[in-house]
Amino acid sequence: MSFQTIGVIGAGAWGTALAINAQRAGRDVVLWAREDDVVEAINTTQKNPKYLPDADVVGIHATSDMAEISNCDAVMAVTPAQFMRGSLELLAKTAKPGVSVMLCSKGFETKSLKMMTDVLEESIPGAIASVLSGPSFAIDVALGLPTAVTLASSNQEEGERWMSAIGRPEFRPYYSDDILGAEAGGAVKNVLAIACGIVEGKGLGRSAHAALISRGFAELTRLGVAMGGNAETLKGLCGLGDLVLTCSSAQSRNMSFGFALGQGQTVAEVLGSRTAVTEGVATAPAIAQLAKNLNVEMPICETVAEIVAERITLSQGIEALLKRPFKAED
Ligand SMILES: NC(=O)C1=CN([C@@H]2O[C@H](COP(=O)(O)OP(=O)(O)OC[C@H]3O[C@@H](n4cnc5c(N)ncnc54)[C@H](O)[C@@H]3O)[C@@H](O)[C@H]2O)C=CC1
Ligand SMILES: O=C(CO)COP(=O)(O)O
Numbered sequence: 001m002s003f004q005t006i007g008v009i010g011a012g013a014w015g016t017a018l019a020i021n022a023q024r025a026g027r028d029v030v031l032w033a034r035e036d037d038v039v040e041a042i043n044t045t046q047k048n049p050k051y052l053p054d055a056d057v058v059g060i061h062a063t064s065d066m067a068e069i070s071n072c073d074a075v076m077a078v079t080p081a082q083f084m085r086g087s088l089e090l091l092a093k094t095a096k097p098g099v100s101v102m103l104c105s106k107g108f109e110t111k112s113l114k115m116m117t118d119v120l121e122e123s124i125p126g127a128i129a130s131v132l133s134g135p136s137f138a139i140d141v142a143l144g145l146p147t148a149v150t151l152a153s154s155n156q157e158e159g160e161r162w163m164s165a166i167g168r169p170e171f172r173p174y175y176s177d178d179i180l181g182a183e184a185g186g187a188v189k190n191v192l193a194i195a196c197g198i199v200e201g202k203g204l205g206r207s208a209h210a211a212l213i214s215r216g217f218a219e220l221t222r223l224g225v226a227m228g229g230n231a232e233t234l235k236g237l238c239g240l241g242d243l244v245l246t247c248s249s250a251q252s253r254n255m256s257f258g259f260a261l262g263q264g265q266t267v268a269e270v271l272g273s274r275t276a277v278t279e280g281v282a283t284a285p286a287i288a289q290l291a292k293n294l295n296v297e298m299p300i301c302e303t304v305a306e307i308v309a310e311r312i313t314l315s316q317g318i319e320a321l322l323k324r325p326f327k328a329e330d
Contacts, residue, residue, distance in 0.1 A: 003100065003165040004028060007069030008076045009087050010105075011038050011062065013138035013276065015078035016052040018104060018166070020142050022076070023059045025168050031062045032069050039064050050275070055142035070094035074102065074165065076132070077120070080277040081107025081187075084116055088123035095124055102130045102151075102162060106186035106242075107279040108286040113293070115183045115227070129154065130162055131179050133186035134237035135245035137252075141171060148172040150238035152182035174237060181229025185239035188223055189246050190280035191287055191301045192216035193254035196247035198307070198314060200255070201262015212300065213247050218330065219298040223287065226294040254280040258304075267308060284308050299324060 004027060008019040011033035019031040033039050038050055042062035047053065061068075069075055069091060079087040084105055091099075101124070103116040114122075117129045134149030141147065151173035153159035159175045167173045176182060195216065199208050220243065221234045233239065246252045250259070257278045260270040271278065288305035291298040303317040312320075 002161050003073040005030070005072040006074055006076060006165060007032065007072035008078060009066075009069060009091065010078035010080075011035075011042065011048060011051060012078065012080070013052045014104060015076070016042075016048045016055065016057060017136075017138035017142040018076055018078060018132075019060050020055060020057060021168065021171050022166050024144070025166050025171075027165055029060045030068050030072055031057075031060050032066060033062055033064060036064060038062065052138060052142055054139060066090045067094045070096060070099075074100040074162070076102045076104055077116075078104045081105050081109060081116060081279060082282050085109065085119045085123055088120055092124045095127070098126050098128060099124065100128045100130070100158065100161070102132050103183070104132045105279070106133060106190055107283040108187050108290070110282045110286045113286050113290050115180070115187075117179055117183060128158055129179060130158060131182040131186075131238075132162075132173070133182045133242065135241045136171075137245070137249070139251075144170050146170040146172075148174060148237055148241075150174055150176050150182045150185075150233070150236055150241075152176040152179045152233075152238070154179060176233055176236070176238075178230045178233040180227055181224050181231075181233030182238040184224035184227050184229050185220060185234050186242060187279075187283050188220040188287060188301065189216075189239070189243040190254045190278075191284045191304050192220065192243060192280075193246040193252050194258035194261075194278075194280045194284070194304050194308070195300050197252075197255040197258020197260075198262040198318075199258075201259040202314065202318070203262075204318075209247070213243060216247070216300050217243055219296075219300055222296045223291065223294070223298060223301075226296045227290070253278045257281065261307065261314060267310060280304070281308050
């Protein structure tokens with residue numbers, strides 16, 4: 001049986017866009033926000049001026065009461081990665097046993113180095129996990145522009161329930177049984193997008209940009225496989241697809257963050273000037289540590305982690321990457 005009522009946790013840009021998409025797909029949608037003004041604005045003006053001002057949020061009930069989310073048939077969790085555990089622990093207080101949860105955020109928990117699926121298992125034992133990841137800017141989805149995404153579930157029946165619940169001609173989910181691969185792709189591409197932004201901001205040229213995407217994809221695949229994912233998955237929407245989108249779009253928060261660094265701003269200046277989350281900033285040190293722990297070669301991501309922590313300058317990072325020994329392409 002498909003899901004009729006969908007609870008969405010997190011009314012940032014992506015949670016709002018996913019709620020709009022699910023409503024258009026014919027679902028009854030409840031959208032949970034932690035900020036009262038966001039709840040109020042959605043319910044009274046059908047707008048989310050704080051996080052997605054250019055979209056209409058029609059036919060969606062917003063709430064700050066997590067029990068209303070627990071009453072739904074299934075839940076989409078869209079809180080930024082560093083806050084996911086807190087949101088899921090709140091959901092756990094009222095969640096039905098074996099609740100279906102679609103994890104839609106793209107990052108690792110910095111303090112524990114854990115994936116969102118691990119955070120879910122620890123917060124709500126017995127929950128059925130799925131992962132949604134792929135090239136999908138919130139505003140594109142909210143405006144009904146077409147895209148395709150990876151929808152990964154541990155079993156196909158669960159995946160089919162989700163696909164029929166949220167799939168639409170303009171939002172095409174492709175099923176995968178590789179949850180770990182789908183998660184790894186979305187988390188690593190954000191860090192690589194910061195690197196691509198730096199290349200653009202510094203004016204290093206289109207050739208450098210393309211080389212970085214390609215060598216970055218090698219890093220993304222190595223880590224995804226080391227974490228239990230499948231290399232084939234990472235060639236798909238949640239890996240290569242999202243990498244290409246995020247690394248080539250000024251509207252990406254991660255890419256634009258890197259661009260601003262390349263143009264001479266400091267980390268604090270750029271982060272201080274925006275309310276939107278820049279996931280790659282928190283995920284970069286987690287990936288650098290995981291790369292060490294798993295003995296995976298990830299020079300680009302490690303350099304981004306050093307730059308974000310302001311342990312090295314941009315010039316030092318670029319020089320270190322360019323002076324690496326020549327080797328076989330793998
Ligand atoms: N915006 C996009 O186009 C897409 C975003 N994503 C992912 O979705 C996730 C959420 O991102 P967005 O919706 O874009 O976020 P956003 O930047 O639009 O909004 C920030 C969100 O963080 C929440 N937040 C801020 N401080 C918090 C705290 N202390 N505790 C709990 N929550 C807090 C806010 O309530 C809000 O929901 C991220 O992992 C992002 O990578 C994935 C695909 C597309
Ligand atoms: O994940 C995204 C698009 O698929 C959004 O990327 P940014 O968070 O960099 O804007």
